[in-house]
Amino acid sequence: MSIIQKIADGWILARINAFERSQMATLFLPLPHKFSSPGLSSAVKHTRVSLIRVNCSANTNSSVSTSKENSCQFKELRNVACGVLAVLALTSTSPVIAANQRLPPLSTDPDRCERAFVGNTIGQANGVYDKPIDLRFCDYTNEKTNLKGKSLAAALMSDAKFDGADMSEVVMSKAYAVGASFKGTDFTNAVLDRVNFGKANLQGASFKNTVLSGSTFDDAQLQDVVFEDTIIGYIDLQKLCVNKTISDDSRAELGCRN
Incomplete structure (x- = not known):
């Protein structure tokens, strides 16, 4: 025994x-x-x-x-x-912690989509916010004025639409954007560190002079994305370059070796 x-x-x-x-x-x-x-x-x-x-x-x-x-x-x-x-x-x-991330229930606030136009008034690069922002399933297609420069730290954006929107200078630290659509979105000079872009559609998006450190793009669509002067760590770059949808021009901008 x-x-x-x-x-x-x-x-x-x-x-x-x-x-x-x-x-x-x-x-x-x-x-x-x-x-x-x-x-x-x-x-x-x-x-x-x-x-x-x-x-x-x-x-x-x-x-x-x-x-x-x-x-x-x-x-x-x-x-x-x-x-x-x-x-x-x-x-x-002890309680068992699930391997997959669990999201909170969808907010019942009738004005939750409009919260993006205000943002987190005390939002910081570390993801701190005064009130959670739930933008899931919201539609901001071609929004050119109300999102620019806003702080959307730790915002929930999965399955939302930002196609053609001007999101330049926005702060999206630690945002959850799995499955969201950002086709043609302008992220110039934005801070997008530690964002989860898994399975997101980013075709034609512009990340010119954008901070992408710690962000992930698993199974994301990155055709014709502009990565000019993008700020990204070496390890993050290696993971990003694995994505086969990135065009040759974009790969050259990133400095992908494979």
């Missing part, structure tokens, strides 16, 4: 409880009622518990008669028990 199975069956815990009951620090770790693991023996798998008690301490009880060697070995086993059980308990009770 492995050490973990012995721990799970309560062998070590029973010895710890009898050995140093009076001076041990006690840690209570809640577990679900149906706790099961492939590595545990059948006796433990079917045990219904609501609390595991893990006793962890380096103190010894002088009234207990045992040899120095056995005491040291026991302490080592006790420490292993405490560590492994703590990990098992925390793993079982």
